[in-house]
Amino acid sequence: MSTADKTRTRPAGTAAADPALPATLRRNAPLVPTDTAAGRSLAAVIAILTFLAGLCAGAAEMVAANATQWQTSVAQEVTIQVRPGPGRSVDADVARAEAIAKGEPGVTQTRVFSKADSERLLEPWLGSGLDLSDLPVPRLIALRWSGDRADLGRLRAKLVEALPGVASLDDHALWLQRLSAAASAFVGVGVGMVVLVLIATGLAVTFATRGAMAGNREVVEVLHFVGAGDDFIAKAFQARFFGLGLRGGGIGAACALLAFALAGLITGATQSGPAGQEIEALFGSFQIGLRGYASIALIGVIASVVTGAVSRITVRRYLA
């Protein structure tokens, strides 16, 4: 500015503080118009995407929590299988195997499945009312185990030594491995879907920002002419889109939280019935825990931040 400017005064006189003026004349209106149909649609898209991401994250969290629970309970149990052999008394073999198991440190409880119990286990496959006395139905001994799984080798060796070809030990290792792999895969897919949904949010915001820039070309031009820099304009758009993102992300995350809370309540209420028990057996408890709720809320926040950041980058690129 030249020296002349500094000494210059307003033509109509120097502005004086007017006590009659209201405290503020500005309505804090955003520089970029906000309440357009496109803005509302974008908020709805972000809400839907956040809701889906929240469902994915909650489901992954639920599977992870339930898989850990299943693994812990399954890992504590091992089974001895005693096969009937020609010229052998199954009951004696079972009693001997049980005695060996009971003598092993780490075994806290044993439960012998009687012949009737074993036959009942086969009922779902073979139907009821069959005479299974002619079939060599193996007998099972369930052991509750509290020690290190490495010690199972010693028990297995003792059983093979005492009852060769008759008794075998199943520590469910294969099943546990499969369960663990399945749970990890599910959690991986869940995390992947959350990332994909966030990328989709970013892309939707990019399109919407470019649309808004094109729709507000005149506003941008006027802002440039009155001396607004690119950064100022980018901030104005960012503020608008962050607001939309916050609204969309908030609604989406709230819906997802509500969905899980409702599902938890419904399954909790029907748990006493046979259907509830089936559901619980299949999915475990329908609770996502504090960590699940926190991750859904976090997804809502991340969606808003992504929206603000992407819109700012898009505007800077558009203006460059």
Added chain:
Amino acid sequence: MKSLLPGAERAVVQFEHVGMRYGLGPEVLSDVSFRIAPRSFQFLTGPSGAGKTTLLRLILLSARPTRGTIAIFGEEVSGISSDKLTGLRRRMGVVFQDFRLLDHLTTYENVALPLRVQGRSEASYRGEVVELLRWVGLGERMHALPPLLSGGEKQRAAIARALIARPDLLLADEPTGNVDPALGRRLLRLFLELNKLGTSVIIATHDFGIMDAVDARRMVLDAGRLRVEE
């Protein structure tokens, strides 16, 4: 950028052999050279389609010339950085023929816009803006949105917005086109008063009544060529 006249003050705007065409079309401006001195007052006139608006756009740096050089406030503008461009624009005020008020902001907010984008707090400019609005006769309309203003009111709001930041250079495209002759003369007096206080003024107009009222330099554009009548 050196001045054409040794010892003279640095020009506010200087065009040297500037040519401008849109795409592959004919030249809208051909070999235009002129200089706007500090604290000078001039009219830009010529028939419709002669290139007045293009010339104003070049001065406003919203278009780039296809040939020739342009210097604004002594700064050669080819390849100018975005920050410097913003700095130069803050020293200019512009009144558009179609006003370009932002419809979602009130008259007060529109007029305050140049100060708001400078990052000033509302409390620091409130009195100034209200005073100027009262002076141009919009004191009662400061809360109205532009779609509710008459053509003349919009024009006065656009002029107030151009003046509020006390620019070094004022560009006005047909500023008296939508107002009655009495208000037109009043606005002209405002521009002259502003000019006396140090602002260089360029008024693009067809209105001979206004031009005849002031003894000022006339820049006449005809078919893309510029003739200066001192």
